[in-house]
Amino acid sequence: MNPTMTKKLLLTLLAWGIALIVFFPIFWMVLTGFKTEGEAVATPPSLFFEPTLAGYHEVMARADYLKFALNSIVISFGSTLLALIVAIPSAYSMAFLPTKRTQGTLLWMLSTKMLPPVGVLMPVYLLFRDMGLLDSQLGLTIVYMLMNLPIVVWMLYTFFKDIPKDILEAGRMDGAGTLQEVLYLLLPLTLPGIASTGLLSVILSWNEAFWSLNLTTSDAAPLTAFIASFSSPEGLFWAKLSAASTLAIAPILIFGWMTQKQMVRGLTFGAVK
């Protein structure tokens, strides 16, 4: 075996190893969802057992899964759409009309992500209470939009930066105003990047738990609240919890699976010319 082959083999093994480590908790969770409560806590854990749907039956009986799922879909896609609408113009201005404060603004935006959300829980909660946004889809949509905005602007900014200025100038010579420039040239050219940014924002919103637990109770509660409702004061029921979690991540897992090609293409967009 020549050295390049060995290297390739080692890298492949490493990749598989990492993938297995990352995937194992999810695999174990799915497995546990099909166990009885007794099997779920058994030591040593059993890999082979008689699968049962009891956990799922109980979960579906106790809560309205579809309502939670619908909330998740509306809130994560809604917040993503809103974030893109706000981020596209701001990324445009920062990429093509930079001032000496642009870099500072970008860093400042990102720095807000370093703040622990709990630090602003009180003011946000009070604002929501006074504005009647508690436990509403709109309220959570706005919070998620704000939460993802720094990342969305950053990503769009880097994609826009990669567009040669000449192309936009040619458009301007051809008679395109700013809106036409964005609609006919910039958006089509950066579509892969915008799509992957949107996908990332959807996934981040879907998985967010802190704000959903604190700002919703029943009407607007998304799937993260659905999972949390199965950790009860009487103790943890692992099989039920696993079944609920599997149900909660199933849609986004399938969604991610279908769009993974787009994700990878978008996230490496511009890196390889």
Add this chain to the structure above:
Amino acid sequence: MATLQLNNIVKDFGGTQVIKGVDLEVKDREFVVFVGPSGCGKSTLMRMIAGLESTTSGEIAIDGERINEVGPADRGLAMVFQSYALYPHMSVEDNMGFSLRLAKVPKAERREKVLAAARILQLEPLLDRKPRALSGGQRQRVAIGRAIVRNPSIFLFDEPLSNLDAALRVQMRIELARLHEELDATMIYVTHDQIEAMTMADKIVVLQDGLVEQIGSPMALYHHPCNRFVAGFIGSPKMNFLDVEVREASNEGVNVALPGGDCRVPVDGSGVSAGDTLTLGIRPEHLKLDDEGPLTGKIVVIERLGGVTSLYLEHGDSEWILVADGDVAHRVHDQVRFSFDPTCGHLFKGDGEALNHLHRHPLVDIDRKQNRVSSASDDQ
């Protein structure tokens, strides 16, 4: 068709003046080339004409009308970019028709105009392709086609050939010249390549450090450079320069001292007196090998190009380049003698300004069109 006037144009980038007051008059249907070393401001000047850069002060006028405040799309100009700047996600047809689409021209009319332009540039078979499926020369043609479709009053070309390989560049140069005949439009062309400037221009504008050094026909710049910069910039290989002492000067000629004896250059020597130091400039192609010649040198490098041979000579501190015919038998290290016709010499004062020649070269005022077949006879 249109004329263009620049009146004392200044461009200031955050305190740095890159264009320091340029005046220019472009006549209707003229082919004007801006040429100069990189960083001289030629591209900035063109972008200001296009409206892509604002003008700090001064006036830009098309057909006598001030357009400083008019947006780039409404100036009636079309620009061809160095990078071609084609829209990568559109087909060739959509690229060429984009301006018409923005102007809400009906589809049928749009197609007709695109086809007409495609015919001129032989792009018809490529109309459905995307830019990435085109070669460099084809992309260039599409970029030109996009300009033609707009039917602009003035075409602007920003170093359009510099991304092409040498053979293609020669071919496109000829095509562009032909296109100028066919479209009969005013064209402004930026390049750092003096061969492009010499071969295509009606009028060359030589720029350096944001200032116009000289404006004139290619032959005028070659035969009557107004200063040492233009003399050195136009012509390849570069003009030879040698500091010489004046023996005698009058308005009928200047005698200067050369190692092998005095020489009389027919320039207006008023204001120059004996004992002054001037710079003598002689083009390499005006030097000739001559066993009786007054100048000597040792060959350092020989470049044989087949048709001509460039000899790099050394004599004391001075270096000379001499262009001789193709079958020079000399070898490196040979000592040679050479001479020149004093009427081809140029004299420059200390500040670089040239002394005026007493006789105008007969080809100085030749019209560029007199160098080309007209498109009518071309068809036959």
